[in-house]
Amino acid sequence: MFVNRRVELKVLHSAYESLMRGEKVNVAVIGPRRIGKTELLLKFKGEAQGVVPYLNLQRIGNLESFIFAYTRELLYEIARALEMKVERSGLLTWDDLLILSAKLDVDKEVKAIKDGSLETLFEVQESILEKTGQKAVFILDEFQEVLNFKGFLEIMRALTEKQKNIAYFISGSAVRMMEGILAPKNPFFGQFRRVYLKGLPKEDAIELAKITLERAGVEVTQSALELIYKLTQGHPFYVLAVCRRLIEEGFEKIRRRDVHYAFLTELLTEKGDIYMHLEYVFNESLSRAYKGPVHKQILLILAQEEGLRLSEIARRLNKPTGEVSNYLKFLLRTDLVVRQNERYYFADKLMRFWLAKTYLGITELELRREKFLEELIKELEEKYLRVKKELGLAKEAVVREKMREIFGIDFKPYRRGDVEFDGVAFGDKVYVLEVKWRSRPATYRDVEEFVRKVRGEFGSAEMFFFSKSGFTEKAKELCEKEGIRMLKPEDLGTR
Ligand SMILES: Nc1ncnc2c1ncn2[C@@H]1O[C@H](COP(=O)(O)OP(=O)(O)OP(=O)(O)O)[C@@H](O)[C@H]1O
Ligand SMILES: [Mg+2]
Structure with missing residues (x-):
């Protein structure tokens, strides 16, 4: 079953409608593993009428097989849209594709692709669509895999940018890599609307759990459902895992304790x-940047105590900060760790808890002991799920939400390499937002630093500076000089 994701589905549908009207919009769906990217894209595909080929690049080994698979999906979808009788299982070789293309009267084009290169594929697809009178949204899942093909992005961008009949929905779980692909200086900068997928909203997560349990004949209270949401943070894969466990345990009526x-x-x-999922993500992430046992050691330190600064981590490791700074740079590239205001945190709170606890080798038997279970849950809720950073992040989210309501600008958190912004939106120009949620006014240096960062990253941009406690005189002057829009809580109605 599929629950909701209304907002995200709407973005996809409206991008599709734009393409039909002749203004194409590409979309990038970005989110951590197992959060529901593929599910969302396939749901859209199921709802959309017309040519919506889907390709998962994870399973594609080399460029030749990419070209074949891409052509195959495209032709198959066109044939179906034209209500021709065609079986996917009957399309296994280039000869099969040539036969089908003859029926579609695009055999010359398909032959050219077969004998050609990636350039030929992207070039010729437009005339295939033209000739068959179709427009297509091509879904490319696990898009970061194209980085294995040298020059792919440049070629794709150069040839497809001006094509009127095709748009792309791309998706990927390596968040940093996806952001890299879409970053300034790279060919795809500014070409994609981004959709960041997070855990399900509360009511959807609860619905997913409720229906899953009730279908298996298991009764569940509202308070147990809310607990499932709270512990899993709405991550659909976690919700389903907990439900499956509850069903397998043979409980008839689920109480809070059973959920714990x-x-x-x-x-x-x-x-x-x-457990298996986190172990996989952990090892996969580290394998991308692994440099030795020190990285693991740093992660274990952060698992015990988050929000440490570079100097504090260096002190705990008894190593020079210069060296530790390099380790941290590696870790930031893994998606496991994030940096905010010079402090380091785990990106995923459950990953942090998992890491801290699995090194202790907790056994099933121990979990059956009520007292131990209670202690663990208490620690999870008090130490891991409720951290200070959340407060800061929540405030930034509130400001972004208000900016959306009041100015219609859809700011998203932005991070590329070492550069971070509280909000960036791409439209006719680049919009950048800074949020200072402090009890003293923003200073000249705060504003100066912001301007420097914006210039370095984007050249020019429309800048917004939100400060909870207003601005010093000097800061105001600089904002005026630089054309920065100053915002205070009363401007957004957020006091
Ligand atoms: N909206 C939803 N409603 C119900 N179940 C969902 C929803 N989204 C995801 N799921 C479930 O969560 C699990 C993970 O979803 P999915 O495979 O789409 O994630 P993904 O982000 O594509 O993961 P990966 O990064 O591994 O490719 C699946 O079992 C799926 O059925
Ligand atoms: Mg997927």
């Missing part, structure tokens, strides 16, 4: 799906 037990079993014992 099922959740911790999933998270902390080797038979758990969440």
Whole structure:
């Protein structure tokens, strides 16, 4: 079953409608592993009428097989849109594609692709669509895999940018890599609307759990459902894992205690799906940047205590800050760790808890002990799920939300390499937002620093500076000089 994702589906549908009207919009769906990217894209595909080929690049080994698979999906979808009888399983070789293309009267084009290169594919697809009178949204899942093909982005951009009949929805779980692909200086900068996928909203997560449990004949209270949401943070894969565990345990009526037990079993014992998932993500992420045991050591330090500064981490490791700074740069590239205001945090709070606890080797038997279970849950809720950073992030989110309501600018958090902004929006120009949520006014230096960062990253941009406690006189002058829009809580109605 599929729950909601209304907002995201709407973005996809309206991009599709734009293409039909002749103004194409590309979309990038970005989010961590198993958060529901593929599910969302396939749901859209199921709802959309017309030519919507889907390709998962994870399974594509080399450029030749990419060209074949791409052509195959495109032709198959066109044939279906034209209500021709065609089976996907009957399209296994270039000869099969040539036969189908003859029926579509595009055999010359398909032959050219077969004997040609990636350039030929992108060039010729437009005339295939033209001739068959179709427009297509091509979904490319796990798009970051194209980085394995040298020059792919440049070629794709150069040839498809001006094509009227095709738009792309791309998706990827390596958040940093996807942002890199879409960053300034790279060919795709400014060409994609971004949709960041997070956990499900509360009511959707609860609906998913409720229906899953009730279908299996398991009764559940509202308070147990809310607990499932709270512990899983709405991550659909976690919700389903907890429900499956509850069903397998054979409970008839689920109480809060059962949820605690099922959740911790999933998270902390080797038979758990969440455990397996986190272990996979952890190893995969580290393999991208792994440089030795020190990286793991740093992660273990942060698992115990988050929000440390470089100097504090260096002190704990008894190593020079210069060296530790390099380790941290590697870790930032893994998606495991994020930096905010010079401090380092885990990107995923459950990953942090998992790491801190699995090194202790918790066993199933221990989880059956009520007291131990209670202590763990208490620690999880008090230390891991409720951290200070959340407060800061929540405030930034409130400001972005208000900016959307009042100015119609859809700011998203932005991070590329070491550069971070509280909000960036791409439209006719680049919009950048700074949020200072402090009890003293923003200073000249705060504003100066912001301007420097914006210039360095984007050259020119429309700048907004929100400060909870207003601005010093000097800061105001600089804002006026630089044309920065100053905002205070009363401007946004957020006091
Ligand atoms: N909106 C939803 N409603 C119900 N279940 C969902 C929803 N979104 C995701 N799921 C479930 O969560 C799991 C993960 O979803 P999916 O495979 O789409 O994630 P993904 O982001 O594509 O993951 P990956 O990064 O591994 O490719 C699946 O079991 C899916 O059924
Ligand atoms: Mg997927």
